[in-house]
Amino acid sequence: MAAAVVLGGPAGWWRWHRRVRAARAAMVCSRAMASKTPVGFIGLGNMGNPMAKNLVKHGYPVIAYDVFPEACKEFQDLGAQVMDSPADVAERADRIITMLPSSPNAKEVYTGANGILKKVKKGSLLIDSSTIDPAVSKELAKAVEKMGAVFMDAPVSGGVGAARAGNLTFMVGGVEQEFDAAKELLTCMGSNVVYCGEVGTGQAAKICNNMLLAISMIGTAEAMNLGIRLGLDPKLLAKILNMSSGRCWSSDTYNPVPGVMEGVPSANNYQGGFGTTLMAKDLGLAQISATNTKTPVPLGSQAHQIYRMMCAKGYALKDFSAVFQFLREEETL
Template sequence: MAGLRTQVFKQVICVHHVYNGAKRFASRIGFIGLGNMGGSMAKNLIVKGHRLSVFDTNPQAVANLVEEGATALRNPADIAKNVECVITMLPNTSHVLETYQGENGIFQGIQAGTLLIDSSTIDPSVPKQLSSLAKNQGAVFLDAPVSGGVNAAKAGSLTFMVGGQADEFEPAKEILSCMGARAVYCGPSGSGQAAKLCNNMLLAISMIGTAEAMNLGIRLGLQPKLLAEIFNSSTGRCWSSEMYNPVPGTMENVPSANNYEGGFGTNLMVKDLGLAQDAATRTQTPVMLGSLAHQTYRIMSAHGFGNKDFSSVYKYIQEIEKSR
């Protein structure tokens, strides 16, 4: 049954590329959650020829997508009634549960055969719950959180970590390829979220380490660009130093070059690290540096950095120095 449903689904919503100058059938996709990440992901779907219906609680975010050619609908239920696939990109677990299960939620309007893809970062137990509810209504739910940040969302080069039914991965991959460079099947429902939480914990740790090392080097008289070049050609190389350096003036087109605006907020990192801590507690797994990173970002949030990009840990370190 699942295999037959997959074949039908692939015929209906698979991505069709431009051929001999003519655009072929474009699938109907709903997108809910048009923030820094979701807005760019949705735009890439439009660019690749999909007909998009969108919803967000922020009217300006919706208006931006309508200008790109999307259709705005009133609520998640209306989205689900009009599409073959729904993608959600939301801030936290409570937003996801409300969007799927709440009044006028996705499950109030979902059609049999619909593919649901959640790219939020949430508790790994939630996809299992939503997958079961979707199955009861003849639909399929996949958890597919992303890695790569705002710049990768704009460039369509995200990595998707996918959990759910293995035989539904390929048709989902067709859609995910419009927004990312790579989609990796991680296992049953919740596996994508598990991979994402581990990745973000490592990211948080490496960003703090990069900020501390850069700050020390600068205080020792080294030029920040030179120090970054050394890191990135030596054993200290990591994504935080090479692609997302936290020191202003070191790189262009990253949050540190824009007063730490427009990136992955500190509050969101606190949320993700909290989920990782919960998972570590539940599995009795020691995460010493993960715990320290969680505490660091919680303190940053309490000191006014909550809405700044998480790389503002470099600025926070400087403020600690000034307060001594």
Template sequence: MKIGFIGLGNMGAPMALNLLKAGHTVNVFDLSAEAVKSLVDAGAHAADSAKAAVADVECVVTMLPAAAHVRSVLTAEDGVLAGIPKGVTIIDSSTIDPATVKACAEIATKHGNTFVDAPVSGGTGGAAAGTLTFMVGGSAASYEHVKPVLSAMGKNIVHCGDTGTGQVAKICNNLVLGITMAGVAEAMSLGEALGIDPKVLGSIINTSTGRCWSSDTYNPFPGLIETAPSSRGYTGGFGTDLMLKDLGLATDAAKFARQPVYLGALAQQLYQTMSTQGAGRLDFSAVIKLYRKDRDAG
């Protein structure tokens, strides 16, 4: 298939690469010439605008930092809608708010195109390995249509419902994640202060009702899980600033939906404090440092 790919950042570049590996023809566009060159070396065709990249494609994938970029790439003079043939589907894998998704979908529909939200989880590791999870929002037909393309980049392609629900699923999952991570950090630090061996505490929680991914797979206490960022100085992994962005999307969506999010709003302040104190690029499990100030927190 001939695919236009816009946005070759830490996530987009390996995703586009996997499309190439799967045998697709890929036109790429990014503001970074370096990023483009790297893909061209792997067999992609460079375009000098989003418009040019989508001129003759059967499908478009966008992977951008925030809602403003998605909106602009879509509607700018040299943007996607200016160049795309009618009937072609646009898959946006950025993580943005559901309201922007719906607005973009309306604009695309007027133009004769379908806009599908398909945010991912799995991080840069999953992007490179082609094992991402895609949470797809769109009609059943759209889902069937985009599934083969997404399957070249991910392992689980989940249909979440109508347009926007892909983002809702991602936001709600990460809301739970941000809360559980800070909760586990709180409990592990309390246990340590009260004199229990953190390894023992971790293993009890992991076989009890406190069990969660933040405890059994990604425990923030250093040394408990060898493969977790907490065991390598909180490097790599999912950055605090990214968690902060997702909790911002969650509390914004809650404001829009007129829903209270007590723990989410508080967790957002904790990650904000970490970020303000200069730890924005550390893995988000470094939030445990807020609770273990005077100790060697790894």
């Protein structure tokens, strides 16, 4: 997802009174990599793997853990230390990044029997880049605070490609004074780091964006499909929409109709891009947040159901713009 989120503040500085060594390391960030203090990284999956590698490239000694030992091997070869549990990572690193698939995994890694909090050091900075329920982020933040450490949520926008290229967007929630410290690390992995507000707002921003994205993508697919059936040429219709009030990212940058644009998943049989399963997951989080805050989201909830049905109809691994194809299929007897 080519989200073009612009940088949100000045260059990153480590807070002097607490972590002098880290501050020094930060000062030389763009030059050498000699004296950097180690950074923990937990969760080395599709996204975590390239993210952690970018930390290594920027000269950070990485202390790694993944629930699947084989995911760590590659990092051993790269000189990273591999630990047996999140607790062990927390014992050795006072800055840790976590990148996990779901809320229960995040809870386990932070508060489980061998979780980070078992051995976290006072003053540590824990950054969770997982996309999870913002209410869980807040819970974790509370538990982390009790241990005298700092928690920030920093979910990403951008897929595996952006993770490799180091141009993810991070949406960051947490105490504002810690933002620069977080940004120092996050800029090694992303080109845009945006401060969103208190803990949980990083998740909130991501969830809201993706909910609107799903709605306008389905809307674009419906409008394009209807227009085509009413006799309009797809390219012309896209042009008209993009000059008019129907314009949106899904119509002008990521058009779901094959043949309208180059270089997007719809031009490549909906391969690559942002998978339908992941969109369904994010919409599920939006749904839960909306239910908890009693916020009516009629189209958001319908979008969730549509991606849910797509997952069950063979579209799970296709890009989420394949909703055009899903809705387009002809009625046949």
